Amino acid sequence: RITGCYSDLEYVVESGDLVGFEFFIVYSGQGYYLFYQESVGEPDTPQLLPVKVDGNKISFKLQSDPSDYGAFKGTISADGLTGKFMNADYPVELQRKESYWGGKTEELRIAGCYSNMEYSEDSGDLTGYELFIVYARDRYYILYQASAGEPAAPRLFSVAAEDALKNAAISFMLPPHDPQPGEFTAAITATGLSGTFSGTGERIELKRKDSYWQ
Numbered sequence: 001r002i003t004g005c006y007s008d009l010e011y012v013v014e015s016g017d018l019v020g021f022e023f024f025i026v027y028s029g030q031g032y033y034l035f036y037q038e039s040v041g042e043p044d045t046p047q048l049l050p051v052k053v054d055g056n057k058i059s060f061k062l063q064s065d066p067s068d069y070g071a072f073k074g075t076i077s078a079d080g081l082t083g084k085f086m087n088a089d090y091p092v093e094l095q096r097k098e099s100y101w102g103g104k105t106e107e108l109r110i111a112g113c114y115s116n117m118e119y120s121e122d123s124g125d126l127t128g129y130e131l132f133i134v135y136a137r138d139r140y141y142i143l144y145q146a147s148a149g150e151p152a153a154p155r156l157f158s159v160a161a162e163d164a165l166k167n168a169a170i171s172f173m174l175p176p177h178d179p180q181p182g183e184f185t186a187a188i189t190a191t192g193l194s195g196t197f198s199g200t201g202e203r204i205e206l207k208r209k210d211s212y213w214q
Contacts, residue, residue, distance in 0.1 A: 045139075
């Protein structure tokens with residue numbers, strides 16, 4: 001299975017640093033996508049990238065690459081992902097595991113995965129919504145994906161962390177051509193997310209849980 005979370009993100013108590021990589025791969029009708037984040041002390045702004053897949057091998061190139069890593073090529077197994085950026089001196093070895101952002105620290109009260117995606121064996125349809133939220137540089141970044149039979153390509157949104165924590169809520173605007181156009185607003189609790197699409201009035205309830213793609 002190609003999809004899932006591959007991570008070695010780790011918080012170092014002595015220094016207060018967060019270090020490592022996290023690759024979160026999802027599938028859509030338009031192909032595979034990677035939600036990529038690196039942290040060297042402080043988590044960097046994540047990137048949403050298309051991924052080329054050939055059997056159990058993947059490759060991608062960062063959109064923003066200040067370290068000049070170059071293209072990444074890797075191999076996925078049942079246990080994890082191993083690979084290397086072309087210009088890096090060291091390999092990347094990540095375990096297949098729950099996201100670091102699924103934790104329960106103060107900074108992670110908003111971060112995590114919220115989902116009601118469900119696959120029907122009878123119809124072969126995948127239906128529902130999934131929001132995967134991470135933190136970086138005083139903002140929360142939201143990977144949003146909807147599926148009404150076949151999963152749509154994911155989208156990336158962000159909200160100010162201070163406002164989200166203060167109100168225990170998030171909101172973002174979906175484009176006019178989306179099946180759910182307009183503003184999405186959601187209240188977040190310890191167990192899940194309750195949201196409303198302004199364009200259609202549809203309400204959804206998502207549980208805080210492991211990603212469907214895991």
